Amino acid sequence: MVTRKNAVSSALLLVVTFCFLAGIYLTLQAQFLAVVQVAVYAGAIMVLVLFVIMLLNLKEERFSLTGNWKTLLGVLGVGAICAQVIAIILLSKDKIPQTISPKAAVQGTVESVGMMLYQTYAFPFEMASLVLITAAVGAIVLAKKKLQ
Amino acid sequence: MTSLANYLIISAILFSIGAAGVLFRRNAIIIFMCIELMLNAVNLTLIAFSQFLGEQSGQVLVFFVMTVAAAEAAVGLAIVIAIYRNKETVHIDDLNLLKG
Structure with a gap:
């Protein structure tokens, strides 16, 4: 996911990762x-x-994982x-x-988590819920074309 | 039966991949996704400890982390759209306005 140049394939691989993580949660018996x-x-x-990603019509990103001493240092770190x-x-x-x-x-079920x-x-x-409503309003205000 | 250490190691690896992505990638949206990956690694740790210790608060905490992650994604992507509208790019090396 980190090494893909195309943002869309990166995002789809992240979806796969999330689904696998859900599987790991199931092995931990956390169904909810x-x-x-x-x-x-x-x-x-x-x-x-x-x-x-599709709204922004991005070009391929210019980055490389090899041949740069900064990158090497980062990988090592x-x-x-x-x-x-x-x-x-x-x-x-x-x-x-x-x-x-x-x-x-017992404690992984909807019932006990909800309780x-x-x-x-x-x-x-x-x-x-307050955080969510603030975020929704904030996102709309930020993404609006022009502020009045 | 998988032991707690295995879950923690998976979580550490996932977190490192996310951190590496934040360090190396130059596309703001992909950096976003890497942050989500790091949050998920932490969630995995919380759930693993919660289930092995028999303490339920961890799962409630994961629920709240997911809420905040959703809010963060919405606001962050709105900021990315606003930046793109101004500068026609989301490449973070081109966003150096604060450098003066």
């Missing part, structure tokens, strides 16, 4: 979030991105950070839970 992942990320957000994180995970392997919790199958969302986290939930 798997469905939301496909509906919100692979559905809504990526459709928005694809629409914008990102690789080093990734290796470090993986090393930390492997070193602390014995300290983290080994098996999936027996409560996992938690509307009871313990009722106020943040309302704030989330």
Whole structure:
């Protein structure tokens, strides 16, 4: 996805990645979030991105992944950070839970997530809707042709 | 049964790919998509810990991360459209107005 020159193929590969991630969520028995992942990320957000890509009529991007010392440095840096994180995970392997919790199958359902969302986290939930309405209004204002 | 470490390693790799994309790509929209990928890596970590520890708050947090990601995508893409209307490009090397 990162190496494609064409933005559309990049976006479609990202959709595939999101669907695979939903599959991983299913192996973790988080059914609700798997469905939301496909509906919100692979559905809504990526459709928005694809629409914008096609609206803007972009040329092929000029960038290269080879032959530039800055790029080499970046690859080394990102690789080093990734290796470090993986090393930390492997070193602390014995300290983290080994098996999936027996409560996992219950707490992944729509019912229990919804219960938690509307009871313990009722106020943040309302704030989330406020964030969404602000974003919608902001997006319309920003993308409008001319401000009055 | 897959262990928690495997999920965390997948998540670390996904996050690194996203970070690499943000560093190397020069198209604003693709940088956006890479940010989404990094958010997803974090979501995977949260869900994995939530299910292995038997603590449900993690899943609610993932729900909120998704909400914010959706809001961010909408506003960000509107900004990209506004920039394109002014400068006819979304190549971030051409957007150097703040350099003076």
